[in-house]
Amino acid sequence: xxxxxxxxxxxxxxxxxxLFFLLLFLALTFDTEGTLxxxxxxxxxxxxxxxxxxxxxxNDCIGCHTLLGEGAYFAPExxxxxxxxxxxAGIIGFIESRPKDGIPGRRSMPQFNFTDxxxxxxxxxxxxxxxxxxxxxxxxxxx
Amino acid sequence: xTRGGSLPETSRYPPxxxxxxxxxxxxxxxxxxxxxxxAFTRMQHVALFDQYQATLDRNAALFNTLAxxxxxxxxxxxxxxxxxxxxxxxxxxxxxxxxxGGLFLLVKGMEYAHHLGEGIRLSTNAFYMFYLSLTFFHFxxxxxxxxxxxxxxxxxxxxxxxxxxxxxxxxxxxxxxMVDLVWLILFPLVYVMH
Amino acid sequence: xxxxxQAVAKLYFTAAIGLxxxxxxxxxxxxxxxxxxxxxxxxxxxxVARMVHTNLLIVWILFGFMGAxxxxxxxxxxxxxxxxxLAVLMFWVFLVAGALTILGYLxxxxxxxxxxxxxxxxxxxxxxxxxxxxxxxxxxxxxxxxFLYNIGMTILSGRKTVVNLVLLIGLAGLAVLFLFxxxxxxxxxxxxxxxxxxxxxxxxxxxxxxxxxxxxFVLIKTTGVDREVIEKWLYVIIAMTLITGxxxxxxxxxxxxxxxxxxxxxxxxxxxxxxxxxxxxVFAFNMVNRxxxxxxxxxxxxxxxxxxxxxxxxxxxxxxxxxxxxxxxYTHGSQITAAHGHMAFYGAYAMIVLTIxxxxxxxxxxxxxxxxxxxxxxxxxxxxLMTVSMVFITLFLTGAxxxxxxxxxxxxxxxxxxxxxxxxxxxxxxxxxxxxxFLAGLVLYIASFFVGSKDPEAAVEQAASPTA
Numbered sequence: 001x002x003x004x005x006x007x008x009x010x011x012x013x014x015x016x017x018x019l020f021f022l023l024l025f026l027a028l029t030f031d032t033e034g035t036l037x038x039x040x041x042x043x044x045x046x047x048x049x050x051x052x053x054x055x056x057x058x059n060d061c062i063g064c065h066t067l068l069g070e071g072a073y074f075a076p077e078x079x080x081x082x083x084x085x086x087x088x089a090g091i092i093g094f095i096e097s098r099p100k101d102g103i104p105g106r107r108s109m110p111q112f113n114f115t116d117x118x119x120x121x122x123x124x125x126x127x128x129x130x131x132x133x134x135x136x137x138x139x140x141x142x143x
Numbered sequence: 144x145t146r147g148g149s150l151p152e153t154s155r156y157p158p159x160x161x162x163x164x165x166x167x168x169x170x171x172x173x174x175x176x177x178x179x180x181x182a183f184t185r186m187q188h189v190a191l192f193d194q195y196q197a198t199l200d201r202n203a204a205l206f207n208t209l210a211x212x213x214x215x216x217x218x219x220x221x222x223x224x225x226x227x228x229x230x231x232x233x234x235x236x237x238x239x240x241x242x243x244g245g246l247f248l249l250v251k252g253m254e255y256a257h258h259l260g261e262g263i264r265l266s267t268n269a270f271y272m273f274y275l276s277l278t279f280f281h282f283x284x285x286x287x288x289x290x291x292x293x294x295x296x297x298x299x300x301x302x303x304x305x306x307x308x309x310x311x312x313x314x315x316x317x318x319x320x321m322v323d324l325v326w327l328i329l330f331p332l333v334y335v336m337h
Numbered sequence: 338x339x340x341x342x343q344a345v346a347k348l349y350f351t352a353a354i355g356l357x358x359x360x361x362x363x364x365x366x367x368x369x370x371x372x373x374x375x376x377x378x379x380x381x382x383x384x385v386a387r388m389v390h391t392n393l394l395i396v397w398i399l400f401g402f403m404g405a406x407x408x409x410x411x412x413x414x415x416x417x418x419x420x421x422x423l424a425v426l427m428f429w430v431f432l433v434a435g436a437l438t439i440l441g442y443l444x445x446x447x448x449x450x451x452x453x454x455x456x457x458x459x460x461x462x463x464x465x466x467x468x469x470x471x472x473x474x475x476x477x478x479x480x481x482x483x484f485l486y487n488i489g490m491t492i493l494s495g496r497k498t499v500v501n502l503v504l505l506i507g508l509a510g511l512a513v514l515f516l517f518x519x520x521x522x523x524x525x526x527x528x529x530x531x532x533x534x535x536x537x538x539x540x541x542x543x544x545x546x547x548x549x550x551x552x553x554f555v556l557i558k559t560t561g562v563d564r565e566v567i568e569k570w571l572y573v574i575i576a577m578t579l580i581t582g583x584x585x586x587x588x589x590x591x592x593x594x595x596x597x598x599x600x601x602x603x604x605x606x607x608x609x610x611x612x613x614x615x616x617x618x619v620f621a622f623n624m625v626n627r628x629x630x631x632x633x634x635x636x637x638x639x640x641x642x643x644x645x646x647x648x649x650x651x652x653x654x655x656x657x658x659x660x661x662x663x664x665x666x667y668t669h670g671s672q673i674t675a676a677h678g679h680m681a682f683y684g685a686y687a688m689i690v691l692t693i694x695x696x697x698x699x700x701x702x703x704x705x706x707x708x709x710x711x712x713x714x715x716x717x718x719x720x721x722l723m724t725v726s727m728v729f730i731t732l733f734l735t736g737a738x739x740x741x742x743x744x745x746x747x748x749x750x751x752x753x754x755x756x757x758x759x760x761x762x763x764x765x766x767x768x769x770x771x772x773x774x775f776l777a778g779l780v781l782y783i784a785s786f787f788v789g790s791k792d793p794e795a796a797v798e799q800a801a802s803p804t805a
Contacts, residue, residue: 004160004161005160005161005162005569006160006162006310006569007499007565007568007569007572009160009162009163009311009314010162010569010572010573010576011499011572013162013163013165013166013572013573013576014572014573014575014576014579016287017166017576017579017580018576018579018580018583020283020287020580021579021580021583021584022579022583023283024280024283024583024584025583025584025586027279028265028584028587028599028602029530031264031265031266031596032530032590032595032596032599034264035264035265035266035596036524036526036527036594036595036596038266039526039594039595039596040524040525040526040527040594041594042524045523045524049523050523053523053525054457054460056463057451057456057460057462057463057464057521058447058448058451058452058456058462058463059447059448059463060384060385060388060447060462060463060468061384061463062384062463062464062465063383063384063385063387063388063465063468064382064383064384064387066670067525068525068529068592068593068594068670069592069593069669069670070465070529070593070670071465071670072383072384072387072465073670073671073672073674073675074370074371074383074384074387075383075754076753076754076755077670077754100379101378101379102374102375102378102379103374103375104375105373105374105375106374106375107370107374107375107383107755107758108374108375108378110378110379110382111379112448128525129525132525132526132593132594133594134592134593134594135591135592135597135600137591137592137666137669138592138669138746139666139667139746139747139751140746140751141751142745142746142751142752142753142754143745143754162569162572162573165573165577166576169577169580169581169609169612172609173605173606173609176605176608177601177605180601180604180605265596265598266596266597266598272597272598272601273601276598276601276602
């Protein structure tokens with residue numbers, strides 16, 4: 001006579017259920033990979049954009065900003081910075097003009113002393129990011 | 144009720160292992176939310192849903208409904224057989240249920256091949272998103288259910304179960320009926336209602 | 338302590354507490370920078386302090402998990418550790434690598450650190466939580482492999498219990514999923530897609546297995562409830578965790594360029610993610626109510642129950658608050674996310690490590706079962722101070738988040754980010770005050786290791802009443 005609720009059955013559900021949903025997740029990921037080319041703006045990824053992404057990473061921009069809503073919440077969203085700041089010139093002008101010692105009492109972005117080429121690459125990267133199809137997120141231009 | 148082992152398993156309610164029922168409830172919750180989401184989205188896009196619903200093969204789905212119900216019938220008969228200790232009969236009926244489930248997979252697979260051939264994907268439109276999500280999620284449940292029934296059939300043949308001890312078969316049967324029940328809601332909701 | 342080799346856990350637990358203290362100090366710096374923007378600028382900019390805060394968190398939790406494994410695996414397997422020497426060696430490797438990495442963050446500009454460590458050869462840096470130089474990441478993999486080998490050999494050649502197997506599956510999953518940290522394509526969407534395979538499948542997947550098995554171990558030991566019962570619960574809980582949590586990854590795929598069906602898949606499954614946490618709460622209280630004895634280490638039981646409740650609140654309730662895609666459309670990347678993150682990490686992972694430390698440390702420091710009454714009372718005070726202040730931190734951040742979402746995203750005249758930040762500064766000040774109280778709790782916690790350590794052990798009470 002067995003119990004109403006057995007460990008073996010609980011174990012089988014754990015292994016079976018986990019495997020089941022793992023396979024389902026892989027199937028959905030497979031479909032996602034097939035759909036991404038229509039949404040992720042990959043045709044715009046040039047050498048310049050890749051360089052911009054590397055600069056984005058090597059200066060840990062995500063440690064203050066969000067990009068497509070992911071990152072830190074200390075500084076503005078940058079997925080739509082290209083649109084909000086009025087194109088590449090706006091982005092470059094903002095980064096260039098940060099005071100070295102900050103602004104008394106207020107948050108300020110550090111002065112990174114980027115070269116012109118680097119500034120252009122970052123702006124290109126943010127332009128590419130702004131053209132990813134994000135299902136209309138963020139809700140408005142303020143990010 | 145069953146404490147002390149004085150009553151035979153057949154009198155226990157719910158039948159099968161309680162752990163399976165927790166699992167079944169969770170699964171039903173997922174399907175219920177998905178069905179509600181379908182109904183909600185359909186209300187906002189009635190024309191679109193009606194238009195693409197017409198592209199589905201209702202005859203194939205009807206056939207599949209019959210296949211699943213027949214499989215459930217065999218599963219019920221298998222449980223009856225094992226309760227009476229007729230092992231060979233239980234085994235045969237489990238294999239028959241596996242066969243009917245396999246038929247379902249075959250027909251549904253042909254439907255999928257047809258849709259995929261037309262370039263239909265999850266992202267094609269809201270109707271196909273729900274149609275493919277719901278039916279594929281259910282499809283995977285049928286596969287799992289068949290695997291469970293196959294293991295049960297083999298273990299029955301190997302003499303693991305008897306009239307006194309067959310909780311696993313009741314558990315597997317409960318799971319299979321859940322898979323069947325979900326289809327009985329899915330079929331009218333997705334294929335027929337408009 | 339039944340086996341000599343369990344003692345290596347003491348090193349790991351000590352390091353975990355030390356790094357925890359560092360994490361909280363940097364948390365306070367960050368909190369202050371939210372309202373006094375130029376605090377420590379440009380010496381320690383916000384992003385550097387945040388890296389230190391989050392990386393210390395991850396490292397001390399990992400130290401805690403490893404310590405927990407080294408403590409409980411021999412006892413469950415009923416044999417000594419495969420190699421205590423390897424465990425000690427890996428401790429120092431991990432500690433030195435971790436310390437060097439943190440010093441690198443603080444002493445060298447991040448881009449300089451990237452250059453020094455050759456990030457361009459295999460770029461993996463500069464992504465949230467995965468900021469470590471590639472060389473550190475490789476070090477983490479080596480430490481993880483050596484650790485898994487040590488634990489795995491012990492488990493496989495000893496008594497195989499469910500607690501041990503689940504722990505091993507969780508730890509192996511942790512190591513395997515970390516490998517996705519090395520995949521960093523130029524395509525931002527794919528970068529983000531697989532970044533979540535590390536982050537989400539860790540904290541809402543395999544880490545919950547580790548959490549479950551540690552909790553089960555402590556409950557078996559402190560309540561005396563039949564192992565069979567507890568192991569059954571453990572299986573059902575972790576089954577629910579993975580059933581809901583794997584597809585639940587989809588709640589991160591709403592707005593990052595991934596297909597829109599994830600809004601449905603992610604919402605449906607993550608709506609169910611509170612279930613395993615709820616079951617864990619029911620489970621913990623159920624087991625304690627059915628206890629067969631009153632364990633002398635009362636504060637360890639308190640931590641165990643606290644973990645179950647706070648994990649449910651932080652990960653379950655606060656997660657559910659913003660997981661449905663229509664809600665998340667407005668809350669994504671706001672202070673709501675920060676609120677959830679704080680309570681979930683504290684409630685689930687910080688508290689489970691503090692639970693096992695509270696249970697195991699007294700025995701490793703020469704007690705038979707528990708600390709003196711004075712020490713336990715102090716530790717209980719620290720429990721309440723830290724836990725209640727974390728509730729307030731979460732509430733204040735939630736308040737800030739609701740206002741932020743309204744002013745910046747929902748109202749008819751959305752305001753710019755920085756304008757909104759100034760309007761909600763009051764909430765940030767209150768959060769910082771709550772953070773100071775948390776630090777006070779932490780100081781008491783550390784003090785509890787020294788206060789009353791000469792006093793006699795907590796005494797035996799009257800026998801447990803079975804109906805309690």
